Amino acid sequence: MRNYELRQAIGAFKKYGLFSGLRYLYYRCICAPRLVMRGQPIDRTPARTDLSMHMLFGSRDFLMALWSLASFYQVFPEVGVLVIHSDGSLTRRQLRILAKLLPHARIEDTTAFLNDYGSTLGKYPALVAFRRDFKGFQAKKLIDQYVVSDAPYRIVLDADMLWFRTPDEMVESLRSGIPQPRMMSNGDTVVPVFFADGSETAEPVSRANSGIVMYRRDQFSLDAVAAYVARTDYLNKKFTDQACFASVLKPILLDDRRYCIKGELTSEVVMRHYTSPQRQKFYLYGLDRVARAILGRYVRN
Amino acid sequence: MASTGWRALSWVDMCAINGTTKKDPEIVGRMNAVTAHRGPEGSRILELPGVTFGFNRLAVIDLDERSMQPLMSASGRYTIVCNGELYNYRELKGDLDGYPFKTEGDTEVILAGLERFGIAFLGRLNGMFDFALWDAHEHELVLVRDPAGVKPLYYAMHGGELFFSTEMRALIEAGVPRTVDQESLGHYLRFMYVPKERTMFAAIKKVLPGHALSYKNKTIIHRPYHSSFVTDILHSYADAVAAVRSRVSDAIERQLVSDRPVGVYLSGGIDSSVVVSQAVRVHPNINTYSIGFELEESEDSQKFNADANLARETAKYFSTKHHDFRLRSTDVAELFPKMIAALDAPIGNATTLAQFYLAEQTKPTATVVLSGEGGDELFGGYERYRLAHLAAWARVPRALSRFLPGRLRYLGFSGVERYLQLMAVKDSVLQPMYRTALPDSRSLFEEDFSEAGEIVDQLMRVDERNWLVDEALLRADLMSMAASVEQRVPFLDLEVRALAHALPRSYKVTGRNTKRILKDAFRDVLPGIVLNQPKRGWFSPGAKWLRRPEFVALTREVFSDGYTEASALFNLDAVRAYESAHRARTAYHYTELWATLVFLAWARRHRCTV
Numbered sequence: 001m002r003n004y005e006l007r008q009a010i011g012a013f014k015k016y017g018l019f020s021g022l023r024y025l026y027y028r029c030i031c032a033p034r035l036v037m038r039g040q041p042i043d044r045t046p047a048r049t050d051l052s053m054h055m056l057f058g059s060r061d062f063l064m065a066l067w068s069l070a071s072f073y074q075v076f077p078e079v080g081v082l083v084i085h086s087d088g089s090l091t092r093r094q095l096r097i098l099a100k101l102l103p104h105a106r107i108e109d110t111t112a113f114l115n116d117y118g119s120t121l122g123k124y125p126a127l128v129a130f131r132r133d134f135k136g137f138q139a140k141k142l143i144d145q146y147v148v149s150d151a152p153y154r155i156v157l158d159a160d161m162l163w164f165r166t167p168d169e170m171v172e173s174l175r176s177g178i179p180q181p182r183m184m185s186n187g188d189t190v191v192p193v194f195f196a197d198g199s200e201t202a203e204p205v206s207r208a209n210s211g212i213v214m215y216r217r218d219q220f221s222l223d224a225v226a227a228y229v230a231r232t233d234y235l236n237k238k239f240t241d242q243a244c245f246a247s248v249l250k251p252i253l254l255d256d257r258r259y260c261i262k263g264e265l266t267s268e269v270v271m272r273h274y275t276s277p278q279r280q281k282f283y284l285y286g287l288d289r290v291a292r293a294i295l296g297r298y299v300r301n
Numbered sequence: 302m303a304s305t306g307w308r309a310l311s312w313v314d315m316c317a318i319n320g321t322t323k324k325d326p327e328i329v330g331r332m333n334a335v336t337a338h339r340g341p342e343g344s345r346i347l348e349l350p351g352v353t354f355g356f357n358r359l360a361v362i363d364l365d366e367r368s369m370q371p372l373m374s375a376s377g378r379y380t381i382v383c384n385g386e387l388y389n390y391r392e393l394k395g396d397l398d399g400y401p402f403k404t405e406g407d408t409e410v411i412l413a414g415l416e417r418f419g420i421a422f423l424g425r426l427n428g429m430f431d432f433a434l435w436d437a438h439e440h441e442l443v444l445v446r447d448p449a450g451v452k453p454l455y456y457a458m459h460g461g462e463l464f465f466s467t468e469m470r471a472l473i474e475a476g477v478p479r480t481v482d483q484e485s486l487g488h489y490l491r492f493m494y495v496p497k498e499r500t501m502f503a504a505i506k507k508v509l510p511g512h513a514l515s516y517k518n519k520t521i522i523h524r525p526y527h528s529s530f531v532t533d534i535l536h537s538y539a540d541a542v543a544a545v546r547s548r549v550s551d552a553i554e555r556q557l558v559s560d561r562p563v564g565v566y567l568s569g570g571i572d573s574s575v576v577v578s579q580a581v582r583v584h585p586n587i588n589t590y591s592i593g594f595e596l597e598e599s600e601d602s603q604k605f606n607a608d609a610n611l612a613r614e615t616a617k618y619f620s621t622k623h624h625d626f627r628l629r630s631t632d633v634a635e636l637f638p639k640m641i642a643a644l645d646a647p648i649g650n651a652t653t654l655a656q657f658y659l660a661e662q663t664k665p666t667a668t669v670v671l672s673g674e675g676g677d678e679l680f681g682g683y684e685r686y687r688l689a690h691l692a693a694w695a696r697v698p699r700a701l702s703r704f705l706p707g708r709l710r711y712l713g714f715s716g717v718e719r720y721l722q723l724m725a726v727k728d729s730v731l732q733p734m735y736r737t738a739l740p741d742s743r744s745l746f747e748e749d750f751s752e753a754g755e756i757v758d759q760l761m762r763v764d765e766r767n768w769l770v771d772e773a774l775l776r777a778d779l780m781s782m783a784a785s786v787e788q789r790v791p792f793l794d795l796e797v798r799a800l801a802h803a804l805p806r807s808y809k810v811t812g813r814n815t816k817r818i819l820k821d822a823f824r825d826v827l828p829g830i831v832l833n834q835p836k837r838g839w840f841s842p843g844a845k846w847l848r849r850p851e852f853v854a855l856t857r858e859v860f861s862d863g864y865t866e867a868s869a870l871f872n873l874d875a876v877r878a879y880e881s882a883h884r885a886r887t888a889y890h891y892t893e894l895w896a897t898l899v900f901l902a903w904a905r906r907h908r909c910t911v
Contacts, residue, residue, distance in 0.1 A: 038753070040754075045525070047527045047529060049421075074534055075534060076531065078421075079527070079529070163534070165534070166531055166532075172396075176396065290534045292536075292537075292805060293805070294534075296806060296807075
């Protein structure tokens, strides 16, 4: 077990107690890898060529991303082309697994992005500099998904989420041509972003979460992204992608009781986003809900 | 029979679609004429640049002329002829605001959806249908068949043009060669139906379920399209039970909607009893129908009528208006030629006769009937699934299994081998009857078994894709349509199908139980006699009929030299020897004799060549 995983496991024992710690180990180390061991595709054939679905992850979140996608495919009826944005850390074995489990997916290496697509950003030298100099994943998530696909509709998803029910609002919006962009909500939590000039993002923008971003291509604008980036002090790591997405797209926020970050997994919950501080809960209070449906024969009654 | 009050499902339920890329209304007129039994209430031909469409209509709901097909989309880009119905067209219509609908029917919804969403819209259609679509912009003909394969659709290339129809007889009428496909005949003799895309005619092919065939610039491209029906993640077995109850009940309720009398075919098994249990909530005194056989006591009357007797008890339990028909052995030989006339493709199952008789008897009191087809394949109803699961668990080595008695010896086989052992007539029995070498049937099914999953999942998948589509559903369609009765199959509603596919094997088949979740979902409403009955197939006393004097005269004629050109494909001395031995009870050759009898009678009827 690598250091990160070890820290997570120890954290599970510390935060949630002995029983939950053992439960975490079971789901993380025994149950979750079965998805890989099973070796069966988890995706579905894309029925829509006008929709691209994007997810960025690396080696650390590999297993989590597979489960997230497996649960997403289980409940989402409109299947577009999946683009996986590798952060460059995926091993050869992991790439082989992706090819087997997600045979219809396209994999884009974010480390090769500027070589492959840099010319597309020719009009935006500031964005090229931002994409090159800002080392966090946020720049990749924000820019790559827009540039690598021509699909008119797109959904950007985080890898640390589990899906439980069909997201009717998203499906309806997609079928109606996404009249207005949609993003997740942080619920009651407002996370203002401070700009270089000391000003901060307004309340609706500060409440958006980029776990889910859904928009029509013409609703997104690199000009607007460039203008937003120019106001930030990203070299001092003062940048979040969610505020930028929200600022550019001006989205409707999804109901935070159904697309949630905190709280009980009620029968209303469509999707839960297990953000960084609560990664252990992905395995403790999430995977147990979807494992049977996804693994089928591998989980005992 | 009262309608449910809201506007019914579709304008045009039963019909036949015909057409060709040739500009020839006269040929399409002839195709319409030979399929008029599917739609005797009107016929129409439409010539467009690049395609000629034909349509026969039987309006179950409304006779409005506006709904007559072919229909053209508002922009004039698409023109459609459609057979069947959509169950979710009202819901789909809600997403199509702004489209200038001219009818209240379902067919126009397909046009509107395709105009707005393109081909991806096909995945959202829930129903039993096939249709032909002309895209005037692309100059392309598209043939589409529903994902479950409830409705048949055939095509052929002839004289450089593409012909299509709901029935093969229309293609023959259009001049497509009548040559028997000998490979298909071999498969038919083994399985009693022709699986996959082949048909008994060498020149005719099926459009596969869930496929769209496009024809453009003289090139055919087959594309699977993917149903977009999904199901929520089911956290527990209890959640899954509730979901099955809800989706199956909704599907039955949806399919009960009709302005003409509705009934249910009741066998006394779990599936049809589930359908009745939910149907009586909408129509408390609904007509139910079952069929038994009038046999002499010495002919195991009890055994062959167990289902009909159980159906009678079940009907009494639900207080339905039950019609219990009995097919007399003396009438069977007389009925046989009529059944052959109705058979568009040969099906070597004697139950076809009973089904034909049942549809004829049903017609005066019901135009639409619901039945339980698909329940076994989706929810794991066959005993062989349970045995396969036990065998996988027990892991009996093949070398040892040959010493086991009876069916237990199959415990040593796996995958496609197990399937062939269970489903195919042995070559050692067939080959003496047949003049040429039997084809390789194994490769037909290997692809189905190459997909991952437990043996039970594989067997269910192969049954659903093959036997269900090319035998059971085809038989149901042909026999019911022969009497102008529409047979609906709520278990194959695409929402139910998506749910059943998402359920783990252990919810369906265990070492002790088959159809576990379906039984649990409806346990509180089904009578104990149904729940506790062992699983039986619905079978007819065909073996006994073959020994009756009336039938002996028929078989002698059919098995005589020169009865039909296709007789030359058989070693008739061997066939007659089998028949004699069967009649004398020195050997049991019912399966192969019945299949041969049906094929030869069918080949003569269609003037097949070899």
